[in-house]
Amino acid sequence: MIRVLLAEDQTLVAGALEALLSLEPDLEVVGLAANGEEALAAARRLQPDVVVTDIEMPRLSGLELAARIRSELPRIRVVILTTFARSGYLRRALEVGARGYLLKDAPASELAGAIRRVHAGGRAVDPQLAAEAWDDPDPLTERERQVLRLAAEGASSGEVARQLGLSEGTVRNYLSEAISKLGARNRVEAARLARERGWL
Incomplete structure (x- = not known):
């Protein structure tokens, strides 16, 4: 079983994601967190295989959470699931150690597949955003x-x-x-x- 921690501050979205992922025979949702600090504490406590997080979260953003997990809990993989189809966010997510970046309007099967791919050591990135990220580099230091x-x-x-x-x-x-x-x-x-x- 692949153990998944969900970090999502919108209760309805978190519940829907948990229900969808629970239908997958090889995925187990082991915890829900409503903000970035809760997610980090839960990751330390539960030691999931994969953390799925939104970008805009209270207390710690999804990007800050990914960076903290990479430095403190490097065995855990992070997938960003967001409404923000912005190439700048994708580049920053990859820079801080996220292994996946998907949009919330993707099919549920795509998220499950991304979790499996990331857990196996690969990457899972929305292909259109990946192309845009190369065409629109961040000029800021x-x-x-x-x-x-x-x-x-x-x-x-x-x-x-x-x-x-x-x-x-x-x-x-x-x-x-x-x-x-x-x-x-x-x-x-x-x-x-x-x-x-x-x-x-």
Whole structure:
């Protein structure tokens, strides 16, 4: 049996996924988590073979969860199941160690097949998104992304500098670079554009 932990903050979706996967003879849903922190604690406790998680989750996002699992529980595989058909999210998911990336409107059989493939050591990625990811590379560096994310949350340059241990001038340089790369007029527009592409 392949033991699966589901991390999904929408109760109806979680229940439907559990019911669908339970119909598969070789899959067993061993736990449900409603946020990223719960999912990490459950993964430590239950030691599932595969964690299926949404990207946008309270407390820890699916991407943060995948990164933590890769560093703390490397034997466990992660599959992202999301509504976000954004190539930027796919690239970031693969960078943090996710082995699968599927859209929620895929057939249930596709999810079950992806879990099996990932459990066996392979990858399972939506093919159209994979093609788009190569055509639409993320221009932002990780530091530019961090600075832009904090600025978009309303932090001043001084607050961003304090949080990241940088000088205000360096923060302004990173923001200027990000705005320029995205062809935006200001930090707010840059953050919006980056979010739309899945880069933030």
